[in-house]
Amino acid sequence: MSHHLLQVENLGFAYPGQAPALDKVSFTLHHGEAVAVVGGNGAGKSTLLQLLTGFLMPAQGQIRVGELRVERRTLPQLRRTLGFVFQNPDDQLFMPTVYEDVAFGPLNLGVSPQDIDRVVIHALEQVGAASLAGRAPWELSGGQKRAVAIAGVLAMQPDILILDEPSDALDPAARRRLIGLLQRFEHTKLIATHDLDLVLDVCSRVIVLSQGRVLANARPLELFSDDALLAQASLERPLSMQTRGSIPNASHLRPIREIK
Amino acid sequence: MHMADALLSPEVGASFLAASLTALAIGARRLQASLQEDSQLVALMGVLGAFVFAAQMINFSIPGTGSSGHLGGGMLLAILLGPWAGLIVIASVLLVQALFFADGGLLAWGANVFNLGVVSCLILYPLIYCTLAGDGNSRTRVTLAAVLACTLSTTLGATGVALETAASGITRLPLPEFLTLMIPIHLAIGFVEGLVTAGVLAALAQRRGGFSGRPLQAGSRGIIASFILAALLTGGVLSWLASAHPDGLEWSIERLGATHLLEEAPVDALHRQSAQVQQITAILPDYELPAALPKAGIVAPGVSIAGIVGSLATLALVALVALILRRPSRRIK
Amino acid sequence: MAGLAHALSSIRRADSLAGRSTLASTIDARAKLLASLWVVGVLASFPSYEVASLLPLALFPVVLLVTGEVPLGWLCGRLLLALPFVLMVGMLNPWLDPSPMASPWGAPIAAGWFSLASILLRGLIAVSSALLLLATTGIIRIGYAMSALGLPAVLVNQVLFLYRYLFVVGEELARTVQAWQLRRAGKPRHGVPPHQLKLLLAAVLARTFQRAMRIHQAMLARGFDGQLRLPSAPRWHLRDTVFLLFWIAFPLLARLVDIPLTLGRLLTGA
Numbered sequence: 034m035s036h037h038l039l040q041v042e043n044l045g046f047a048y049p050g051q052a053p054a055l056d057k058v059s060f061t062l063h064h065g066e067a068v069a070v071v072g073g074n075g076a077g078k079s080t081l082l083q084l085l086t087g088f089l090m091p092a093q094g095q096i097r098v099g100e101l102r103v104e105r106r107t108l109p110q111l112r113r114t115l116g117f118v119f120q121n122p123d124d125q126l127f128m129p130t131v132y133e134d135v136a137f138g139p140l141n142l143g144v145s146p147q148d149i150d151r152v153v154i155h156a157l158e159q160v161g162a163a164s165l166a167g168r169a170p171w172e173l174s175g176g177q178k179r180a181v182a183i184a185g186v187l188a189m190q191p192d193i194l195i196l197d198e199p200s201d202a203l204d205p206a207a208r209r210r211l212i213g214l215l216q217r218f219e220h221t222k223l224i225a226t227h228d229l230d231l232v233l234d235v236c237s238r239v240i241v242l243s244q245g246r247v248l249a250n251a252r253p254l255e256l257f258s259d260d261a262l263l264a265q266a267s268l269e270r271p272l273s274m275q276t277r278g279s280i281p282n283a284s285h286l287r288p289i290r291e292i293k
Numbered sequence: 294m295h296m297a298d299a300l301l302s303p304e305v306g307a308s309f310l311a312a313s314l315t316a317l318a319i320g321a322r323r324l325q326a327s328l329q330e331d332s333q334l335v336a337l338m339g340v341l342g343a344f345v346f347a348a349q350m351i352n353f354s355i356p357g358t359g360s361s362g363h364l365g366g367g368m369l370l371a372i373l374l375g376p377w378a379g380l381i382v383i384a385s386v387l388l389v390q391a392l393f394f395a396d397g398g399l400l401a402w403g404a405n406v407f408n409l410g411v412v413s414c415l416i417l418y419p420l421i422y423c424t425l426a427g428d429g430n431s432r433t434r435v436t437l438a439a440v441l442a443c444t445l446s447t448t449l450g451a452t453g454v455a456l457e458t459a460a461s462g463i464t465r466l467p468l469p470e471f472l473t474l475m476i477p478i479h480l481a482i483g484f485v486e487g488l489v490t491a492g493v494l495a496a497l498a499q500r501r502g503g504f505s506g507r508p509l510q511a512g513s514r515g516i517i518a519s520f521i522l523a524a525l526l527t528g529g530v531l532s533w534l535a536s537a538h539p540d541g542l543e544w545s546i547e548r549l550g551a552t553h554l555l556e557e558a559p560v561d562a563l564h565r566q567s568a569q570v571q572q573i574t575a576i577l578p579d580y581e582l583p584a585a586l587p588k589a590g591i592v593a594p595g596v597s598i599a600g601i602v603g604s605l606a607t608l609a610l611v612a613l614v615a616l617i618l619r620r621p622s623r624r625i626k
Numbered sequence: 627m628a629g630l631a632h633a634l635s636s637i638r639r640a641d642s643l644a645g646r647s648t649l650a651s652t653i654d655a656r657a658k659l660l661a662s663l664w665v666v667g668v669l670a671s672f673p674s675y676e677v678a679s680l681l682p683l684a685l686f687p688v689v690l691l692v693t694g695e696v697p698l699g700w701l702c703g704r705l706l707l708a709l710p711f712v713l714m715v716g717m718l719n720p721w722l723d724p725s726p727m728a729s730p731w732g733a734p735i736a737a738g739w740f741s742l743a744s745i746l747l748r749g750l751i752a753v754s755s756a757l758l759l760l761a762t763t764g765i766i767r768i769g770y771a772m773s774a775l776g777l778p779a780v781l782v783n784q785v786l787f788l789y790r791y792l793f794v795v796g797e798e799l800a801r802t803v804q805a806w807q808l809r810r811a812g813k814p815r816h817g818v819p820p821h822q823l824k825l826l827l828a829a830v831l832a833r834t835f836q837r838a839m840r841i842h843q844a845m846l847a848r849g850f851d852g853q854l855r856l857p858s859a860p861r862w863h864l865r866d867t868v869f870l871l872f873w874i875a876f877p878l879l880a881r882l883v884d885i886p887l888t889l890g891r892l893l894t895g896a
């Protein structure tokens with residue numbers, strides 16, 4: 034087995050009648066790595082993830098997962114390898130209860146009904162949501178929904194976890210828990226996000242996309258100290274790396290107490 | 294308008310349940326096959342069902358009448374999803390309504406699926422909508438087809454309710470009066486629903502670029518044709534049953550098996566025949582004579598002191614059972 | 627719109643009732659579903675003038691109400707909403723059917739009163755049986771019971787899917803209608819005018835389609851191949867058999883023997 038778990042070569046894609054959303058994108062992902070894909074709105078992050086999971090087909094280039102090319106023919110096999118967590122958990126939690134939702138994937142993969150209970154409970158325990166098993170998805174909080182959505186993917190025991198904006202719409206505490214969760218997983222991870230602090234905590238490498246091209250592929254700390262590059266990709270330093278003075282035009286801001 | 298359990302006889306309820314379940318089973322078989330090719334249909338059916346359910350809760354005003362109605366949605370579903378998927382979605386909406394809102398009922402579910410689903414998806418959609426709308430590219434034709442199909446489907450649905458009620462013979466409302474009560478308003482509701490449906494289709498077509506609904510699957514025509522035939526037959530049998538006992542009392546006495554009370558009255562052949570049909574189809578024997586025999590001049594047994602005392606005693610017993618069952622749960626708390 | 631928001635919240639309420647663990651909720655959903663159907667079926671088979679003899683069947687909803695610890699207020703509220711149509715259809719019976727029937731005080735009563743009372747009592751028992759079946763079981767377990775009893779998986783899955791997206795799509799529609807109402811300059815009206823309803827529905831429907839696409843992708847991503855697999859039904863216990871047998875036998879008994887009249891005869895010695 035190759036040690037490149039995921040290999041993207043010269044990938045190009047355009048939505049009909051539009052400028053290319055991705056252009057000559059290449060990178061690799063090794064076993065056990067956690068890699069972030071960052072970039073401004075419309076940079077092509079979601080498009081890239083859709084291509085990786087086979088919901089879109091590339092116009093140019095190719096994607097390889099292990100020894101398999103991403104093609105229509107290989108999709109059923111690939112979907113055992115790639116676990117995709119959607120941006121909006123409401124789209125992903127479609128079964129009437131948490132338990133059934135987590136069971137959906139393994140049942141499709143042919144896990145027998147006798148084993149399903151163990152698989153589901155184990156996945157829910159991994160995300161600390163075992164107590165939610167009997168609940169309906171619509172009565173969960175945003176953070177709980179996210180955790181359950183991740184459990185649904187974990188239950189399929191994928192080799193690679195792919196997450197689209199996992200910290201989107203979470204409050205600080207839920208976000209903190211999510212970061213702890215992601216740190217604990219030993220899976221290979223690819224995370225598209227705007228949350229650079231999460232990148233700093235979870236990822237060992239960052240791929241910066243801008244207008245469909247790879248602008249940089251570097252370690253987080255190196256990248257986040259390159260202000261020129263960040264500005265080019267419509268990004269800013271993560272909050273934890275910002276001093277107040279570094280925020281442009283911050284000098285007119287006075288502490289709240291003074292204003293009163 | 295939903296048929297209710299309280300107005301239904303078991304024969305009518307069970308026949309419609311059987312008819313609707315057959316239609317649903319055929320639909321499910323066909324869908325299972327097409328789901329293998331087009332698994333998107335599952336998700337579409339689910340969310341469109343939720344959409345129609347929600348849309349039914351919004352009243353629209355009927356211009357010029359001061360009253361309001363709401364969407365049935367069967368025709369819209371058939372157009373968007375095809376007849377079989379549309380039928381299954383309507384059946385699911387009706388089930389949820391029956392359980393959560395007691396709109397309709399358990400026994401009446403079959404009748405309601407028939408009135409609101411089978412009629413619109415399996416009969417009017419292929420017969421009226423598909424014929425008139427053609428390939429769905431002409432807006433005028435689509436509008437005309439939708440208005441006509443929706444008007445007919447609400448009207449036929451209401452007629453179904455009236456026929457089923459009359460054939461069940463639980464209420465005394467005569468069929469013609471019931472129909473005059475139901476039909477005008479349903480004509481108006483159906484007309485507006487048709488306009489709304491056509492408008493929604495047009496707006497969707499604009500957004501989705503020439504979306505014109507799903508084509509009728511080729512193999513469906515035979516089965517749909519047989520449903521049309523079955524529906525016509527059912528309608529015929531129902532209206533015959535309904536007209537066979539215009540006088541409710543006579544009918545019900547016959548059902549009690551107490552025909553000898555009406556010895557003077559001429560019993561025509563139809564009556565006897567329909568009583569035989571009843572006898573054959575009855576799940577339970579209806580033919581015990583009630584214990585209290587009529588006194589002279591009184592056609593049927595009514596209430597007696599014993600009956601009143603017994604009713605009170607029964608209620609007291611029911612209450613007692615309730616109290617007994619209640620206690621253990623109290624003790625735990 | 628108030629109607630839609632209200633409907634959604636009452637579904638939530640019914641659901642929260644079904645979520646509790648009570649004596650009634652431990653009975654297998656299949657047993658409860660079959661028993662309810664049988665009770666309603668037997669109820670419908672009574673001749674149309676019977677009133678008193680229907681009373682024993684009220685035991686079924688009463689037992690579910692008590693063992694399910696369902697608040698009476700909730701049931702009454704739902705009943706009030708469900709009965710008007712039945713009332714409307716039966717209301718004219720006393721005038722349409724004036725033939726005399728015996729009464730204990732001598733003067734005969736119009737037969738129509740009996741059939742009207744009978745219809746109301748049927749409505750009460752049937753409607754509360756259905757509502758209590760839901761409140762003690764929940765739609766999900768009813769769905770699985772239906773699939774275990776042989777209803778097609780496509781239909782059962784459709785019910786569960788519909789229920790799952792009711793809240794998502796319903797709230798989206800409710801918000802859209804509310805936004806429309808806020809901009810309508812507050813003119814009270816009887817329902818939404820058709821041309822505006824059309825625009826509202828088209829907007830929400832387009833979003834509904836997009837959501838369906840995303841859900842479908844999520845299903846595919848988790849190995850969906852067009853075949854629906856529902857988890858197998860829970861185990862059937864002896865108590866479920868006893869429950870079902872009793873509720874088959876008791877309505878039959880009530881149908882064959884006029885229990886109130888027999889009781890009354892015993893008590894009055896008539």
Ligand SMILES: Nc1ncnc2c1ncn2[C@@H]1O[C@H](COP(=O)(O)OP(=O)(O)OP(=O)(O)O)[C@@H](O)[C@H]1O
Pocket residue numbers: 048049051054072073074075076077078079080081
């Ligand atoms: N379904 C679509 N049809 C046409 N164009 C699309 C579609 N989805 C995205 N695009 C376009 O493709 C480009 C890349 O979009 P993409 O969604 O991949 O960006 P993103 O990096 O995920 O942005 P965000 O951070 O806002 O989620 C954008 O210009 C966008 O307008």
Ligand SMILES: [Mg+2]
Pocket residue numbers: 078079080
């Ligand atoms: Mg995105």
